[in-house]
Amino acid sequence: MNRTEGRIELPHNPKGVLDLATDIFAKHTDDGDSSPLLKLDGIDWNVIGPTIPTALNLHKQAENLKRQTDEAYRERDLYLTAIEEAVKASRNLLKSHNQKNPKRLGEWGFTVADSTPVPKPPKAK
Numbered sequence: 001m002n003r004t005e006g007r008i009e010l011p012h013n014p015k016g017v018l019d020l021a022t023d024i025f026a027k028h029t030d031d032g033d034s035s036p037l038l039k040l041d042g043i044d045w046n047v048i049g050p051t052i053p054t055a056l057n058l059h060k061q062a063e064n065l066k067r068q069t070d071e072a073y074r075e076r077d078l079y080l081t082a083i084e085e086a087v088k089a090s091r092n093l094l095k096s097h098n099q100k101n102p103k104r105l106g107e108w109g110f111t112v113a114d115s116t117p118v119p120k121p122p123k124a125k
Contacts, residue, residue, distance in 0.1 A: 018056050025049035 011017045028035045028045045098104045
């Protein structure tokens, strides 16, 4: 019989790690005093195991909040295009009405950069 060494892959995401930890802890608990995991140095599955459901619940909560955040951004973006257009048009109109004193746009909340921009040095080749 040929024996392969087989690579044991670990999950790369939190949900996968938590699911695998749940399975490991269940087997460890089922094996009781004969569990080989009792021999781990510095790791006590009897301490770690009961924390897994809390971590899973927090993960589910975080995923739900992430979905809510994504939905809020999508809804916000429905309004943002028109708002940005209104801001730009307002800036342009106010700037044309205050050509001699553009600093007055500061009264409307605009940041007026009145210093001359420093030219960038040429890139070395």
